[in-house]
Amino acid sequence: MGITDTITETVNNIPEWSLSTLKSSNDAVLAATKKVIDAFEPVTRLIPAAPLADRLPELPQPSEVLSQWFSFVEKLIAEQKRFGLDLAGAMTTQPPAAAPARKTTAAKAA
Numbered sequence: 001m002g003i004t005d006t007i008t009e010t011v012n013n014i015p016e017w018s019l020s021t022l023k024s025s026n027d028a029v030l031a032a033t034k035k036v037i038d039a040f041e042p043v044t045r046l047i048p049a050a051p052l053a054d055r056l057p058e059l060p061q062p063s064e065v066l067s068q069w070f071s072f073v074e075k076l077i078a079e080q081k082r083f084g085l086d087l088a089g090a091m092t093t094q095p096p097a098a099a100p101a102r103k104t105t106a107a108k109a110a
Helices: 003-044 062-093 105-109
Strands: none
Touching: none
């Protein structure tokens, strides 16, 4: 295997490796967070309700906020993909413009 093949294979594997590493890290953080929440749950039950809490407007659930945010991000990425592909297409379909021929001083004198 040549150096070009090695570089190509490495570059092609980076996205999958990155996603796998991200997933493993996320799963570890989630497991640790659940343990902390379970450990503190008996204590948090003892905290009294906030005064006048019933008069506050109901806030959206965190899952709703995250769902709306990621829906927006998906649309944003789709638009950037469309733009990038259209831009790449425009650049590959148009041949480069030829520079106008310049007259030399000998041609100008004639």
